[in-house]
Amino acid sequence: MPRPRRALRLLSPSLSLLVALGACVPGGAPRVAPRGTLQPGGEGPAAAETGAFAVVQAVPTGELREVPEVSITFSRPLRSLDGSSPPPPVRMMPQPAGSWDWVGTRALRFSPEKALPAATSYEVEVRGARSLDGATLEPYRFAFSTPRPRVVSASPAHDARGLRPDATVRLTFNQPVDDAGVRAAVSLGRADGDRAPVAFDLRRPDAADLRRVELVPRAPLAVHAAYETRVDARLRGTEGPLEAGASHVQTFHTYDELTATLDCDDRGRRCAPGDGVTVRLNNPVRRSDLRRAVVIEPAVKVDWPAWQNEKETTSYLRLEGAFLPGRRYTVRVRPGLRDVHGQTLARELARSFEVSDLPAAFHVGVRGGVLEPSEVREVPLSAMNLP
Incomplete structure (x- = not known):
């Protein structure tokens, strides 16, 4: 019995070799004739295109x-x-x-x-x-x-306010422009009154960037006035002959006479309880000067935020304090307050406000939904502004 098992072990490698050799011998697979040659651009004739060549x-x-x-x-x-x-x-x-x-x-x-x-x-x-x-x-x-010349940014911005008399105008175009083209197409003048033109010199903020120009007025601008910068539709750049095709106009304003306004948060003459009063100015002033210029009658202790720097300038002041419901108060901004331009508030501003009553309310101090008829309980009640 041991001998047959030994013979089987010897035959196993031979059988494996025969199987491997058999796999390499051509079998009965069908023969296929070659239909083309692989080469660049050799996919064979292109399929017929449909539709007109266009x-x-x-x-x-x-x-x-x-x-x-x-x-x-x-x-x-x-x-x-x-x-x-x-x-x-x-x-x-x-x-x-x-x-x-x-x-x-x-x-x-x-x-x-x-x-x-x-x-x-x-x-x-x-x-x-x-x-x-x-x-x-x-x-x-x-x-x-290709793009026509046009203004892509300007300073001062359109309708900017509070400018000083030494303000200049900076324009940036989308393509290079030469000095002659700017002088022929760009003008600066008053936008109010007699609309008088303003003479200016042309300056280049960056000599290497011919897209940017600066208009420097030869004399200080008038205060309390509106001005207009106009770029004519005839503007041409240095790269091509096409004109701008459309004009560009924007206005700006020098600083105005110092004025102030007072209002409640409800935008009327009655203030909601807990709201405050706002002081707004058209020109910045030192915060400490504004606090001293404001008077409240009858006197109210105002809660000034601790983080505010009194030496900074501001054009806004919020008055929050113990304004009592149902009371009438008068807020004054005294004359003489000076803005950053050296102008003073010419006249006192005064406005009276009434603080509305607190809303009517009624509260029952009971929790739960059942009261035993034999039980005696004290029920706290509170009422406010009820008839």
Whole structure:
């Protein structure tokens, strides 16, 4: 009995070898004839394209705020992927420095050597385009223009107030502008009264950045006055011939005569209990001066926030304190208060307010929903402002 088991162990490696050799011997698999050769661009004949050969996308078009890339996409392939490319059947007028590059088999993209000049109109023409299947394309044209000159930021901001007489005007454009173009298109003058023009000198805050200019008035601006900066629609930049096409106007105001207002939080002459009174000024003053200028009759102790710095300037003061319900108070801002421009409050401001009564209320001091009839209990009651 031991011998057969030994023979089986010896035969096992042989059987394994026979199985491995059998796997390498050609079997009865079906033969398939070759249908093509693998090579670049050798996918075989392209499937017939449906639809007419056409430009399916051409960008950009129209007047632009920003300049995206210039590209054209066709409905059929115009080049194979074997490395050979036909000359791009497209031209741009005027022709900037750069080249048309193929993107895949159906698209062209213009790669400029530097950014396209601003304020310039371009026309792109596709002529003589031929797809791989021999279809031809009628001439195709599209046009666009790069951004016209315009103001992108200005200081002072539109309708700014409280400016000093030595204020200057700073303008930033979206493209370079020269001094002659600015002088021809930009003006500064009064926006009220006689609308007199203001003579100014032109300054460059940064000589390397020709988009920025500063208008420096040759004489101090009048106080208590409105001014207007106007950029005419004829403005031109240095890169292209297109004008701005639209004017830009914004106003600003020098500081006004010092005035003050008083109001309650309810915006009327009756203040809600617990609310305060607000003092507002049109020009900043030192906080400590404003506190001394305010008088409340009858006297009320005001809770001044501890974090406030009395030496700082402010145009706002909040009066919060023990204003009693049902009482009438008069708040005064005395004349002589001086603002940061050296002006004083010419007249006293006084306003009377009534603090409303507390709302009617009635409370029963009972908890639970059952009272035993034999039990004697004291029930606390409280009432406020009930008839």
